[in-house]
Amino acid sequence: MILDAHGHVGTWPDFLIPDPTADGLIATMDRIGVSAMGISHLLAVGPDAAAGNRLAFEAARSHPGRFGVWQVYNPHQRNPLVTEGVWGVKLHPDVHECPLDDPRYDPVWELGLPVLAHGQTDSPWSDPSRFAVVAARHPDVPLLMGHSGLWPYGFARAARLVANHANVLLETCGSKTTGRWIARLAAMAGADRVVFGSDACFLDLRVGFGRVALAPLAEPDRALIQGGNLARILGHRLTPRI
Amino acid sequence: MPKLMDAHRLIGPVPFDDLPADPRPEMDRLGIDRACVTHTLSLYSGAQAGNEALFALDDPRLIPVPAVLPGDIALDEVLEWDVPLVRLCPRRHGFDLNGPTSLRYLSALTVPVAVELDDTDPAQLRALAAHLPDLRILLLNPGYRRLRAVAELMDAAPRVVLEIGTVNTQGGVEWLARRFGARRLVFGTGAPVLDDCGPRFLLDHLDLPQHDIDLIRAGSLEALL
Numbered sequence: 001m002i003l004d005a006h007g008h009v010g011t012w013p014d015f016l017i018p019d020p021t022a023d024g025l026i027a028t029m030d031r032i033g034v035s036a037m038g039i040s041h042l043l044a045v046g047p048d049a050a051a052g053n054r055l056a057f058e059a060a061r062s063h064p065g066r067f068g069v070w071q072v073y074n075p076h077q078r079n080p081l082v083t084e085g086v087w088g089v090k091l092h093p094d095v096h097e098c099p100l101d102d103p104r105y106d107p108v109w110e111l112g113l114p115v116l117a118h119g120q121t122d123s124p125w126s127d128p129s130r131f132a133v134v135a136a137r138h139p140d141v142p143l144l145m146g147h148s149g150l151w152p153y154g155f156a157r158a159a160r161l162v163a164n165h166a167n168v169l170l171e172t173c174g175s176k177t178t179g180r181w182i183a184r185l186a187a188m189a190g191a192d193r194v195v196f197g198s199d200a201c202f203l204d205l206r207v208g209f210g211r212v213a214l215a216p217l218a219e220p221d222r223a224l225i226q227g228g229n230l231a232r233i234l235g236h237r238l239t240p241r242i
Numbered sequence: 243m244p245k246l247m248d249a250h251r252l253i254g255p256v257p258f259d260d261l262p263a264d265p266r267p268e269m270d271r272l273g274i275d276r277a278c279v280t281h282t283l284s285l286y287s288g289a290q291a292g293n294e295a296l297f298a299l300d301d302p303r304l305i306p307v308p309a310v311l312p313g314d315i316a317l318d319e320v321l322e323w324d325v326p327l328v329r330l331c332p333r334r335h336g337f338d339l340n341g342p343t344s345l346r347y348l349s350a351l352t353v354p355v356a357v358e359l360d361d362t363d364p365a366q367l368r369a370l371a372a373h374l375p376d377l378r379i380l381l382l383n384p385g386y387r388r389l390r391a392v393a394e395l396m397d398a399a400p401r402v403v404l405e406i407g408t409v410n411t412q413g414g415v416e417w418l419a420r421r422f423g424a425r426r427l428v429f430g431t432g433a434p435v436l437d438d439c440g441p442r443f444l445l446d447h448l449d450l451p452q453h454d455i456d457l458i459r460a461g462s463l464e465a466l467l
Contacts, residue, residue, distance in 0.1 A: 015387040019413035028412070032447055152259070175386065175410055179439030180261070201412035203386070210443020214272065 001035045003227040003238070004205070006116060006146055006173045006197025007067075009059055010042035010052070020201045022059040026066055028205045035227070036066055036238070038116065040090040042202070044072035049079040057085075065239050070116050075104035081111060087237055088114030088142075093125035100130040101137075109138045114233055116171065116197075119145035121154025128158035135165035142167055142233045144195060147174040148185060155181055159188040166193075169229060173199035173208050179215035182225070191221035195229045245275040246445075247460040248438070249405050250356070250382045250430035253304065254282035254295065261434040266303065268433065272442045276303050278356070278430075278463075280329045284309040289335060305467070307356060311335050312347040321350060326467035327380065330357040332366070340369045354378035354403075354466055359385060364395045371399030378403070378466060383432050386411040389418075396422050403466050405430035406458065407441040415458075416449050424454035428463040 009022045020042075029037060039059065044052020049072045060067040068087035073079065075098045081089060089108050093100045100117055108115060120126045128149050135143055148170040149158035155177070162168040170189055172182050186194050198208030212225055231238055251265045262268060269277060279299075284292025293308040293315075309329045310320055320328070328351065332339040339362050348355065348370070357367070359381055367379065379402045384392050386409055396402050396418075404422075406415050407430045418427060429445055431438040448455050 015411065016389045016417075017411050017413075018389075018417035024413065027449075028447075031449070032443075175408070178434075178437035180434065180437075203410050204412050204414060204440075204444060206444040206447045207410045207437075207440035210440040210447075211437055212439075213443055214439035216271070 001227045001231060002033055002209075003196070003230040004029075004034050004037035004198050004200070004209070005144055005171050005195045005230050007037040007039040007200050007205075008042050008045070008202050009039055009056065010201075012042050012046070012202060017201055022063060022067070025201055025205065026063055028200070029066065032206060032209055034205065034209065036068060037198075037200070038068040038070050038087045040070040040072050044074075045090070045092050045095055049074035049077050053079065068234070068237065068239070073105070073108050075102070078107070081108070083111055083113060086113065087234055088116060091115060091117040093130075094118055094120060094123055097125060099125050101133040109134065109141055112141060114142040114144065114237070116144040116146055119147050119149055119158065121149040121151045121158065128154065128161045131168055132161045132165055135162060135168045139165070139167050142169070144169050144171045144197075146171050146197065148172065148177070150174050150176065152176055152178075152181060155185060156188065159185055163189065168193070169233070170194050171197040172212060172225070173197040173203060175203060177211065179211045182211055182215045183217050186217060186221050186225065191217070191224045192229055194225045196226050244456045245460050246273060246429065247463050248274050248277035248431050248433070249380060249428045249463050250407060250432045251277040251279045252282050252285070252433070252435060253279045253299070254292070256282050256435060257286055259435070265433065266301070268438060269303070272438060274442070275460075276305060278305045278307045278327055280307045280309060284329070285331065285334060289331075290315060309335070310347060310355070312337055312341075312343040317347050317350060320347065325353065327354055327356055330355050331361050332357070333361045339366045340373060345373055348374055348377055351377070354380055356380040356382055358382045359388065359392070364388070364391045367395055367402065368398050371402065375401070377401065380405060380428070380466060382430065383408050383436065385409075386414055389414060393418070393421060396426065402426070403428060403462065407431045407436060407438075410440070415444065419450055419454055419458075424450065424457040425462050425465065427458050428466065429458050429460075
């Protein structure tokens, strides 16, 4: 079972996304064999968390079993969160200009849900060192470091910073990463600590998946990264495809 | 399976990472038959040193793409190179793409030129195409964030051909193919600094007619060269 930990629907202001739709994602998932994708709506990442979350739930309802919802929490809007029928919570400290270890995010950690957070080396909001801080505070919260630090010069440091925090997993998406770096992360952190994510529709699902599919990995490790690890973390939250 | 050509690869060491200096094992692993290669010395040391290392290669799988540094490398020497494509690095090498020296060199060339988008910008390329409308330009590593500007450039400059390795937003390659035709798109990666696994997988899963995919695999690049 192939699971994409990091997906989106919707548009983004910086650049053209030729196909920002849920239907388009489903067509591509079918084309390449992705079973399910965790999504947040880019409206929710951006200016309206509550409205964007509603759109993400609607997309998930329209495609049963294919989309899990990462509901966005905006610390300024303090939007309500649910605990059932979701994969977890999505945080974007850089867009929200709120450091990951800031107390304004405490309502999220207190839920105990899996958390996917943007992680960007040298960012004042989401540097991997902040993942180590919150992982130590909340060792029972599964925490996915989106992009594993984003910039290639920071990947190895990101893996080192969270090496002793077993609840942190390194997620693979980003425009600057490579199949070689994914294999390196698996070697450094252990393949059981790396999860596939694409960042589609922001990025192209096929490119993100292809980096893992064609990375120089042993097949058991590839299977863990492509879905085994995320299935273990999500447990009952992973609803079967209908 | 029709052959596969990578329009954008590097050979040699880089100063900031431990990457394979020889592209051929990875080309073999990913089923890439031939590649246009520039030597890393041309990018990270000196243009001439990299070109000499490139010309010492003797492998028909590797198509040499030496760097032209207008003013530093004599035009007569450039015109004697037996290569189908040359590389320009205006920002990296600190020259004006539309300066008089560059235009003198480029107007004398009979081969296309390859340039990374980050080594210049769309306005500079539009100006170059206006100065030299017959010059064929292979735009490398265009990325995905400036797709609108790249499309405007391709509208204005019909002899610009695009390498798709970093066109990495959902459906971006299909959008370009519908707008400009697959004859203006070529497969490329920028490996090993940039990723080759994702673009290689994308190529096998494009939502395009097989004829278009074959053009992107090799036909468009062969026509350019």
